[in-house]
Amino acid sequence: MQTKILLQDHQIPKHWYNVAADLSSLPAPILHPGTLAPVQPEDLSGIFPMSLIEQEVSHERWIEIPEEVLKIYQLWRPSPLYRAHRLEAALKTPARIYYKYEGVSPAGSHKPNTAIPQAYYNRMAGIKRLATETGAGQWGCSLALANSYFGLKTTVYMVRVSFDQKPYRKNLMELWGAQVVPSPSRSTAVGRRMLEQSPDTTGSLGMAISEAVEDAASHADTNYALGSVLNHVCLHQTVIGLEAMEQLKIVSDYPDVVIGCCGGGSNLAGLAFPFVRDKMNGKQVRLLAVEPSSCPTLTKGRYAFDYGDTAKLTPITKMYTLGHDFVPPGIHAGGLRYHGASAQVSQLRHEGLIEALALPQNACFEGAILFARTEGIVPAPESSHAIRSAIDEAVKAREEQKECTILFNLSGHGHFDMSSYAAYLGGQLEDYAHPEEHIAASLADLPRVK
C-alpha cells in the first residue's frame, strides 16, 4: 500500500508547459492603463527582463527550464505525491484521493517554483535587486529565498498591518537577506503621497504594488517581480502538474477531478494546466478552482477588462474580476484575497474548461483539521479550500457508491498560520457572503474598453 509516490532528482520536468499553445481562441490583448492601447514589450522592459516578457506572450507549447533553475528545483523537487489512505478511511469513501505536496519547499509553498526562475532570468539580465510587495508574506519569503540563491538583493514592501501584526514571516524574509519595508513608506513618492493623505493607514496590497513598481521603474539595476496572476508565473508552476502526471502513471491511475484553491490562480494553474492539454485531446477530466465565498471572483465576478491594482497603475487584462475597488474581508486565507484572476485561468473558466466553486472559511478549516488529524500535515488556510472540496467530492463518491480518483494541490503548510487555527478552534471565525449589490457597485467602475 504505497503512501508516497516519489520521483528522483533527474525526473524533474525539463520543460514548462505553456497552456497558451492549446487555448481554443487567442487571448485578449493586454492594455496600457493610460492609453487603453495594447501594451508593447518595450512598455514592460523597465520592470521585467525581456526573457520573462517573451514568456508572457509566448505560444510555444514547451519552454525549456534552464539548468541553473533545475539545480535549485532539485533541493526539494520533484515534490511528493501522496495517496491519502488515512483520510479515505476516515471518510469511508471508495474514492482514491491523491495530493501533491508543495509545502516541502524551504519557503513552505509552491511560490518558489516561479520565484527561482524569476530571480534567475533577472540575474542573467544583469539586474542586481528585485522589488516586490507582500501581504501576509508567502510571496515575499519565496522571492527572498530565490534571491539568496542567486545573490540578488531583495526589497519587500509589506502591507503595514501585516508588518506590525505578523512579525514571523518578516523575520523569515530577513533571515534570507531581504530588506523589509512597511508599506506605505517614505522611500517612494507614491508612498509619501499616501502617508500625507492618511498618516495612520494600515496599508493595502494595492498600495504596496504601487511602491514596488515605482522602486523598480526608478532604479536601473532593479526590476519588479510578481508572485501570481501573470502568464509566466502560471507557466513556471506547471512543474507541479507535469510531475503529478508522471507520479500517477507509476500507480496506473488518472484523475477524474483535479482541484486547486484559487486566488490569483497560479497554484491551480500549476496543477491543472497540463491536464487542459489532455482534455483538449479528448480525455475526461474535470478541473476545479475553489475560491473563498468572501472573494468569489470566478463564481460571482464578471469576465471583463480590469486593472490589476486599486491605483490603476498596472496593465489592464481581460479576466474574471470583482472590480479593482473590491475590498474582500480579512479572511485567514490571505493569499486568496484578490479581486481578479489569472487571464489564462479566466479564459479557461469562460470557455467551460475549468469549473469554479466558492466555499466559506469555517467549512475549509473544518476540512483542514480532519486532514491534519488523519494525514498529519497542517495545511495552509489557502490550501484548505482544495482539501474541503476534495472531501466533498469523496463524500459524494461514497453516497453514489462510485469509485473515482481525486487529485488536489496541497499548495503549502500552515506553520505560520497558527493564529488562524487558534481563531477557528476558538469559534471566532465568521463566514462572509457578499450581497449582490456590493459586487455590482464595485463592478461599476471597470475601465471602458471597446
Added chain:
Amino acid sequence: MQTKILLQDHQIPKHWYNVAADLSSLPAPILHPGTLAPVQPEDLSGIFPMSLIEQEVSHERWIEIPEEVLKIYQLWRPSPLYRAHRLEAALKTPARIYYKYEGVSPAGSHKPNTAIPQAYYNRMAGIKRLATETGAGQWGCSLALANSYFGLKTTVYMVRVSFDQKPYRKNLMELWGAQVVPSPSRSTAVGRRMLEQSPDTTGSLGMAISEAVEDAASHADTNYALGSVLNHVCLHQTVIGLEAMEQLKIVSDYPDVVIGCCGGGSNLAGLAFPFVRDKMNGKQVRLLAVEPSSCPTLTKGRYAFDYGDTAKLTPITKMYTLGHDFVPPGIHAGGLRYHGASAQVSQLRHEGLIEALALPQNACFEGAILFARTEGIVPAPESSHAIRSAIDEAVKAREEQKECTILFNLSGHGHFDMSSYAAYLGGQLEDYAHPEEHIAASLADLPRVK
C-alpha cells in the same frame, strides 16, 4: 550531481537497532529514587506498557518495527538525505557534506519517530490517554500527532512561561486534539503544592514532569511518555541512522564523521548508534555530540548516578550530569537544556566511542543563517549546533586540503523559532560559559550511591 538521495516507502528499516547488544560493558543498573535499589520492571508498569519496559532493558540487537508503526512512518519516512552542494561551494571545502533531514515529519522534527511507537504500544496495552510534559512544545506536538493517528487522548503539561509566551506550539497541539495544561496546575496534587509554595511561578520542566507522572500513575487508563533520554527512545530513533547508511551506499560514500546535537541525546543516538556497530567492527568513523556551552553536560559534567528531574521523583541512572539542580540559562535551543543525558550516549562517551564538543549559541545561529542562505531550509536552533560543527569540520578539511565525508542530523526545522532568529539578527543574543564553581556546586548534591 545528485542533491537528494531518496528511498522508497518499502525501504524503511523493518527493525530498530539496539546499541545495548554491542556495548563493550554491561550498562549500570537503574536505581529506585527512594530505596536506591535496582528498579524492577513492575516498578515502572504503572506508567509504561510492558512492551516498552522490555525494550528499555533489552539486549537483542534487532527489534522488529510493528506493521502499524511502519504504515505511519511511511507518511514521511524514509526521510531524505541531502548532499549540501551549495554549502560546500560557499565554504570552498573539499569535504562532502551530507545531512539527514528529519524536519519532514508533520511535527517538524525527529521526535515522532518515537512518539508513534510509544502511542502504538500504549494503545495495544489498552491505554486510552497519555500524559507528558513539554517545554517549548516540540515533544508535546509530536505526541499529540502520534496520538491523533492512534485515537488516544493526550494531556500535555506545558511549562507556564512557554504556555503564555509561545502560543503557536500550543495551538498546534490543540489542532491535533491534545489538552494543553499550563504547569504547575491545580489538576495534580504536586501542582497544587507547587502553586501554594509560589503562586506566581513560571514553572519548569522538572515540575511539569512531576505533574505528568502523577497524572499517569493515578489513572489506570493513562500512561506517561518521555521524548528523549530513555533507551527505548534512542532505540526508536535509530531508523534515522539505518536509513542514512542505505542512502550513503547509493552514492558509494561513508562518513568520516557523524554529527548530532545533544540535549537528552535521542537525535544524536538515532543517527550515530548504527555507526557504533560499524566502529565495533573496526570501521574508522568519528561520532560527535554537540551541546550548547551554556549546558555542557558531556564536556563539563560528571559521569555519575543522578536523578532525571529536579524533584528527585524519577529513577536514578548513571549518566553525564551537571547535577539535577543545575539550571541552564534560557538559551534559544530549548531542546538542549537538560542537566543529564541518555545513559547509553553517556556510556559510549565515557568509553571513548563518542566525542563531545560544546558551542556557544551565537556561533550556531551564524552557521544556521549561512545554511539557510545556501541550502534554503531554516534549521531549528537545536540542529544549528550540528550545522556549526559540520561547517567547522569542513573548514578544517579545506585548511588541510583533505577530502572527507561529513554526515550530520538536521533534526528539525525552525518554523516555530522565528523569534529566536529575530533576536540573533537583532544582535540580542548572549553567549554563556559557566564558571567551574557553578557546576561544582550543582554537582555537590548527587545521590550517594555505592
